[in-house]
Amino acid sequence: MDKNMTAAVLTSFGGPEALQVRDDVSIPNLQKGQVLVQVTAASVNNTDIWTREGAYGQPGQPNAKAGWRGQVDFPRVQGADIVGRICAVGDGVDQRRLGERVLVDPAIYDYSGDNAHPVGLLGSELDGGFAQYVAVEDVRAHNVTTSPLNDEQLACLPTAYGTAMGMLERAEIVKGDTIVVTGASGGVGFALVQLASIRGARVIGMTTSAKGDLVAEAGADVIVNRKESNLLTEMSIAAPSGLDAVADVVGGESFEWLLPLLKEGERWVIAGAVGGPVVTFDLRRLYLHNKQLIGSSMHTPLHFRKLIDEANAGRVLPRVAETFTLNDIHKAQQVFQGRRHVGKIVILPSEV
């Protein structure tokens, strides 16, 4: 096997030029308990771009350059969502895993247990999958050999569907719940629509009109156009008895007007703020009605195993909006940031 590989390497915080596609990156050496994955597909996420920009800030210094957990060690191979084949195994790993098709859990947890919290991410705290090869711990490479989904579809799952699964589990969404999903055409939102609908929830998807049909196809019972001038009335018509839950990845101005539509004691679960991270709202609307505000970041090991079960059973159908080679990663990120797509943008590192 060659000693070098092609990889997209983040060299510093900065603009697109800080992300460099190089063909002289060393193929990682395997440590005990690791497997080497030949990457076939890896999807694009907001976190790749925000990490590159250092756009996460620090406590007390909102404009400080930082990754989501603070410092990032450069050079860093980005890419959290990895699908591929095991092509080598380290000491202590079962040789029979060679050749297995795997989906990698990108979360680095604070302890080993079913309900551990994610405190790091492949592609940020450790090297990720925008590369021909990546070395990962054996336990995070889940067998998806029997899944009817192709590699590109599987690559859509870890961050978007993992985050969506984490939100639905933490908010305990069940059959019969009426739930609003914001950002419903995006990676996480689309996954929320599908997974909530699979659970038997009545899903109201908030999106723009051009994307409404595809969001409805994914399982939304009602589409509300977020650019509608009278959104509050539209939403009240869509949910005349009020809402059991909101699964929010947008934040911003909708937070203040949507919160009162939640029924007594009900749940607002939030995992993103693409519409604005700083909001003002009347705290009395929260506590006087025993409403629950639930912060949700990624997934737990248990949530991820549930997602693997869904993938292997073929119950989820991720939407691949467009694919790009590793050499075209900058173009892929431009298309992603244009946000005219529905679903996920996927990089194919085996086709450099």
Ligand SMILES: NC(=O)c1ccc[n+]([C@@H]2O[C@H](COP(=O)([O-])OP(=O)(O)OC[C@H]3O[C@@H](n4cnc5c(N)ncnc54)[C@H](OP(=O)(O)O)[C@@H]3O)[C@@H](O)[C@H]2O)c1
């Ligand atoms: N906490 C976590 O673990 C975690 C994990 C993954 C992502 N996230 C966060 O979740 C958010 C969504 O991620 P994503 O990957 O789904 O993003 P995405 O694919 O870019 O989708 C975001 C969607 O939000 C809608 N949108 C964009 N700007 C908006 C605005 N100003 N107001 C309302 N809606 C807007 C767009 O759909 P329409 O134009 O159709 O409305 C877009 O499709 C981001 O903030 C991301 O950082 C968090």
